[in-house]
Amino acid sequence: MSTPKIRAAVEEMVTPFLEENSFELVDIEYVKEGSNWFLRVFVDKDGGIDIDDCGRISEFLSEKLDENDPIPSAYFLEVSSPGAERPLKKAADVLKAVGKDVFVTTYEPVDGLKEFEGRLLSFDNDELAIQAGKKNYIIPYSKVANARLAIIF
Known part of the structure; x- marks a missing residue:
């Protein structure tokens, strides 16, 4: 199997x-x-x-x-347990993570990047809004390869 x-x-x-x-x-x-x-x-x-x-x-x-x-x-x-850096496998998982720190990789570059680590500001209309440093990124959910909660120091 x-x-x-x-x-x-x-x-x-x-x-x-x-x-x-x-x-x-x-x-x-x-x-x-x-x-x-x-x-x-x-x-x-x-x-x-x-x-x-x-x-x-x-x-x-x-x-x-x-x-x-x-x-x-x-x-x-x-x-x-999935641990502190829990994977976000489904859209419902991503929605529950709004307001938390996340690490996201994409299948193809978004604004020239394929890795994003920062605060998940929102998840609306199949797009993630992530604040990484002083910049905000809008990432189409269809381009997300992997996402997980992150511990950012």
């Missing part, structure tokens, strides 16, 4: 449990590091997620994965 299909199967398995328990699915990764495969599920909730939450979700998902067996090879399951 391909990596996108594995991610989709895992998402389908875990989403009902997460929604019933007021968790939010942030991201799913299925990656090879060295000779090992890792299935990483990043979850969050209002007020943050703790180790007990991760344990409950891991236990549930582990049972579901054993029942459905969508992954043909051995792998390590990891359930964790």
Whole structure:
């Protein structure tokens, strides 16, 4: 099964449990590091997620994965918080990040740049407005390759 299909199967398995328990699915990764495969599920909730939450979700998902067996090879399951530099995968994530510091990369240059780090001022009409230093940038959402929260010192 391909990596996108594995991610989709895992998402389908875990989403009902997460929604019933007021968790939010942030991201799913299925990656090879060295000779090992890792299935990483990043979850969050209002007020943050703790180790007990991760344990409950891991236990549930582990049972579901054993029942459905969508992954043909051995792998390590990891359930964790997305961390302080949380990825902004969906438009709803970007909207929730308004007023926060972000790091955004684009598929092609916008105003001569492909990387932007600063305060997300707004997300309207499929455009991000970011204040980086003393300059504001308007970035079409369709050009965003990656976005995440940032810790700017």
